[in-house]
Amino acid sequence: MRLNEELCMKFPAVLREKLLKGEIELPDTTEFDYKKLLTYRAVARKADDNREVTLEDFKSYFELKKTPKSPRGMLKVDLSKDPHYYGVSSFLKKEIVEQKMKFPNPNKKMAVGYVYKEGGPQETKTKDQHVCWWLYSNADVSGFKLWEG
Amino acid sequence: MEKEQCFCIENNILYLEQVLVDYMDIPIFFLCKDQSQYYVVLCTDIDALNYIIVKVALGEVYGLLHGKIPMRNVILEQKEYWEVISGEEISLDTVIRHGIASLDTAVLPEKEACFKILTDEMRIFVQKFDNDFLASENFSKTQKIIQEDDRWMIDETMEEFRIERFIVMEDYTFKIKLQHGRASTVNYEEKYGTDRKKATVLCKLQALEEWENEDTNNAAA
Numbered sequence: 001m002r003l004n005e006e007l008c009m010k011f012p013a014v015l016r017e018k019l020l021k022g023e024i025e026l027p028d029t030t031e032f033d034y035k036k037l038l039t040y041r042a043v044a045r046k047a048d049d050n051r052e053v054t055l056e057d058f059k060s061y062f063e064l065k066k067t068p069k070s071p072r073g074m075l076k077v078d079l080s081k082d083p084h085y086y087g088v089s090s091f092l093k094k095e096i097v098e099q100k101m102k103f104p105n106p107n108k109k110m111a112v113g114y115v116y117k118e119g120g121p122q123e124t125k126t127k128d129q130h131v132c133w134w135l136y137s138n139a140d141v142s143g144f145k146l147w148e149g
Numbered sequence: 150m151e152k153e154q155c156f157c158i159e160n161n162i163l164y165l166e167q168v169l170v171d172y173m174d175i176p177i178f179f180l181c182k183d184q185s186q187y188y189v190v191l192c193t194d195i196d197a198l199n200y201i202i203v204k205v206a207l208g209e210v211y212g213l214l215h216g217k218i219p220m221r222n223v224i225l226e227q228k229e230y231w232e233v234i235s236g237e238e239i240s241l242d243t244v245i246r247h248g249i250a251s252l253d254t255a256v257l258p259e260k261e262a263c264f265k266i267l268t269d270e271m272r273i274f275v276q277k278f279d280n281d282f283l284a285s286e287n288f289s290k291t292q293k294i295i296q297e298d299d300r301w302m303i304d305e306t307m308e309e310f311r312i313e314r315f316i317v318m319e320d321y322t323f324k325i326k327l328q329h330g331r332a333s334t335v336n337y338e339e340k341y342g343t344d345r346k347k348a349t350v351l352c353k354l355q356a357l358e359e360w361e362n363e364d365t366n367n368a369a370a
Binding site: 042060061064068069070071072073074075084085089093095096099100102103104105106108126127128129 | 153155156165168170171172173174175176177178179181190191192193194195198200220235236237255256257258259262264265267268269270271
């Protein structure tokens, strides 16, 4: 799905450049006009860290990548060419995030909120209840709250 | 489709079988397999991409996938594990074998946390695994289940019947008692280590219709 320049300019710098140059395209199943979706996301938090959810919690692994090494267990793809790695994942079922929280490294808490169209386009895959959200620059994620349980 | 190479452990290439849990799209708990052996892999550091790996028996994979064995226990119950400090390529990994007693349990999943099948994708994988598992040598023996008085007996002389599915497995070890001087029937309870109410076996054959009314526990939800 090729996007016009005006739309590309809404995204953060790295994704924006990739889209403008045609190096990546968003999947054809991406939706720009959709009803808001209640989703759950695991965010890295120590047990006593109750800071509000911010855009920092919505950085993709690719943005945060701290090592040139590639994770194991992933299909061998050039991550820089897969648009999903510029999006952030959340899930339609909280049990999926609860399962991730059973693993201590890093310690996590669950954030819950709405993926909404003004924040950016999304792609939902019902087979794994996964929502990939491509956030616009300075999207407002203050609607996401830590789940008290 | 060619499977993804993940690790090389003592000259065995481990290929990705299935990601069970991920975080930020990074697999943190997954199954690998070499030519015949399953391994459970846990990512202990998502920044440094360090892993621990254990060999697991087929029955333990079944128990893991169906929530019978906690995720933590499937690792702790092994005698040894491999610590992998990953390199930029598999050939550059540092792989160290340790006795399980040296494992820092703080890196493991929470106590009593069992794996849950939460998506259609996972359900499909588990069903395929179950089909392969039940077709394995553990269950290749054809048996007829008959009722004799109050006891359920397996007539091992019968060849045309087959256990189609063995849904509830309380015990993965079999105790077989041969009754000398009789046709080779064995007591079902003694064979499977479970009592009739707990153990559930489905057979499609008409002669054993009575089993179809037994309560079943479809562990692959």
